[in-house]
Amino acid sequence: MTDDRLRMTPGPTEVPAAVRERMSEPTPNPDVEPEFFEFYRDLTAKLEAIYGDDDIAILGGEGILGLEAAVASLVEPDDRVLCIANGLYGEGFADFVEMADGEAVVCDAPWDEPLDLESIESRLEEGSFDAATMVHCETPTGVLNDIEPVLEALDEHDVISVVDAVSSLGGVSVPTDRIDVCLGASQKCFSAPPGLTVCSVSDRAWRKIESFETDSLYTDLEPWRDAADEEWFPYTHLVSNLYGLDAAIDLLLEEGLESVFERHEVAAARCRERATELGLSLYPDEARSSPTVTALEVDGRAAALRETLADEHDIVLATGLGDLEDDILRIGHTGHNARVNRVDRTMDALAAVLE
Structure with a gap:
């Protein structure tokens, strides 16, 4: 047709023909066949060329899974989280914080204005925060935020940063080396079908993630730190989607x-x-x-x-x-x-x- x-x-x-063709290949059983784990390790290594040196995890679920998983894995009850926003998805992080029984402190700006750095710095001076969330590209309005000054302010106060870069990663330069948890997805700049979340996790973020137990399995990032090396995943992975992402990343890196x-x-x-x-x-x-x-x-x-x-x-x-x-x-x-x-x-x- x-x-x-x-x-x-x-x-x-749009999904290129090479990606669609790759997805039609026969798939191994991702739970028991060694070649799948080798393939997964190779794919995360390719993603490191885009992300940098932090650990990479690929989750089976559309990009929103990454936003919820990052918060669920980092925020324990009564943690204070600074939700920095000038758009729909930035504001939406507060909902995930409340679902994790954390305290969401929203520092927002109008949707057609930049992130309010002065207000952010003031909030950081007023009280301690365990983490902060923000969005690099607010897809609903097309706004690309200048997040580097914000990341610098968060580092000065030792606050873990979570950045939604779903609609910028792979199409725009993202300061991944400054971000603790950087979230992407298969269906945006990578031009693979929806269904996968990709994220990088810093050592500082892993220490926080491993410091407590969440009440979730599917949104818990902790098992993914050693999953490929131990050849065990917390759930059956989406092999055909991963094949498609692999082909898409090949196209990107070749260019x-x-x-x-x-x-x-x-x-x-x-x-x-x-x-x-x-x-x-x-x-x-x-x-x-x-x-x-x-x-x-x-x-x-x-x-x-x-x-x-x-x-x-x-x-x-x-x-x-x-x-x-x-x-x-x-x-x-x-x-x-x-x-x-x-x-x-x-x-x-x-x-x-x-x-």
């Missing part, structure tokens, strides 16, 4: 990280140039927009535009989320779709619909 539909959403993204980052920058610039020509405004502004997603202000027309683009042009885009659901139209030049010809096809269609 031929599928000519172009899915320019900020995740899940080279710097080339991948540049490709995202070029595609983003083209998208925003075309949007300006159409008289559309960026949300929030170009200086803080991510190379992986462009959010356009359309004031109450997002759902109608998305429907028309899909029906008449076979192009799928995303609307906003939360209060901005019908006011923002999002174009994902993410992963495999970060290519000028795909951006041009999308913007040609959008121009036709707007006319």
